[in-house]
Amino acid sequence: MRALTYCDEAASLLENFIAVIGQALAAYPGEEEHPAALSGFAVKEKLGLNSLAYRKVSILVFREPWFFNGGSGNPTDDWNRPIAVEVLLAKDIANVEDYLKVITRYRFGPPEIQVAPEGAGVRGPLKVARGWLDRRDATIRDLILVAIVAGVIVGVLLLVLHG
Numbered sequence: 001m002r003a004l005t006y007c008d009e010a011a012s013l014l015e016n017f018i019a020v021i022g023q024a025l026a027a028y029p030g031e032e033e034h035p036a037a038l039s040g041f042a043v044k045e046k047l048g049l050n051s052l053a054y055r056k057v058s059i060l061v062f063r064e065p066w067f068f069n070g071g072s073g074n075p076t077d078d079w080n081r082p083i084a085v086e087v088l089l090a091k092d093i094a095n096v097e098d099y100l101k102v103i104t105r106y107r108f109g110p111p112e113i114q115v116a117p118e119g120a121g122v123r124g125p126l127k128v129a130r131g132w133l134d135r136r137d138a139t140i141r142d143l144i145l146v147a148i149v150a151g152v153i154v155g156v157l158l159l160v161l162h163g
Contacts, residue, residue: 005096014096016057019047021090021099028083037071040079
């Protein structure tokens, strides 16, 4: 899908795909016993697609299963796809760029994670200890020291318990 955005000839195909998402969003009734489904021939009729355009859009629907998962049919004939709750993520999609942003967040999480600036948070001696425990570049010496301290603690506990 992402690669198609670099092909000027694919612009109408991508617009049609976004229109299919809009149809799915409009048809989604909410979580009920019998969820709505999207029909390929209904899409073809509503968008006024010729056979080739219909097949291309259908292939995209089949290859972007994050909310068109399951169903029956094939891209050249009529198909039927249940509309999953994930379609609600598409409520603000107006174009392909919006779609790509939504699926990126859906698959990989937010684009950036907010973290506290360095120096914020814990102060004093605890900050030094926390920094030592959280370091990713722990040296062998650090690991040996932790193992020795743990061994001493276990030894003292065994001595006290079996005393």
